[in-house]
Amino acid sequence: MASSKWLVKRGNKMLQQKQNATITYTGVETPIGLVFAAFSRGALYRISSGTETEFLQNISPTAGEVPIRADSILNDYARQILAVFTGDTPAHLPLYLETLTPFQQKVLNMTAKIPRGQVRSYGWIAQAIGSPNAHRAVGTALAQNPLPFVIPCHRVVRADGQLGSYSGGGTAVKARLLTLEEVPVAQAAGKFMVPKPFDPIYQP
Known part of the structure; x- marks a missing residue:
């Protein structure tokens, strides 16, 4: 019983970490293969094809911000990204462009x-x-x-x-x-x- 409670607490803590993380990311199966998408402050921050390792290396987060994979939390965003490839219009996909000139x-x-x-x-x-x-x-x-x-x-x-x-x-x-x-x-x-x-x- 104690072990079960520990697992629940640990699971809740991990979920909270993912929700509060500055940068979270997920993988999306598309017609051109697997792509990875990162989100920051509720907006799409980076997206690219290639391997997960390459993607994480290219994100270049600010010091102390370690990207956390959060497939379940970002599931709705993943569906909207897939819609881009299939010709549908994403319902709501905010974009993070603040770092650009x-x-x-x-x-x-x-x-x-x-x-x-x-x-x-x-x-x-x-x-x-x-x-x-x-x-x-x-x-x-x-x-x-x-x-x-x-x-x-x-x-x-x-x-x-x-x-x-x-x-x-x-x-x-x-x-x-x-x-x-x-x-x-x-x-x-x-x-x-x-x-x-x-x-x-x-x-x-």
Whole structure:
């Protein structure tokens, strides 16, 4: 009996630790494989594919903040992340972007508006945010996107139609995501391409 009470107390303590932890994370099975998502202060903080070890190494939490895995507590968020891959609209998935610069936030906010099944160029994003000569800076901001998949930087390509790099797992993953969204992707001479034209006239 004493042992049973100890287990209950220990379980309650572990649950409280997970609820109060600054950074918690979970794994989500998706059409492109297992991805891991971390949450901070009730908002999505980081997401990426790869191994759990790689994910934890890349989170880079502040001193003293050790990420705690909390699958059961984050189950609702996990379903909403899966919805991103299946084409449904997440009901409520707050995003943590406070550590980004104002320019990075502008780039990501504009990228988030690209409809599923469509692509835009880095130059289009630059023009849309009022910095028409900043296409390289746009590329840098997207390369540092902490929330690929959710903020769909895979929908941003080079002006010539080449997919370009992808922070969410490389060009092959980018091609896979676009294919899932029914964007026609071709491969020629070892390069993934999408057909032009794809940049509409920007209308704020």
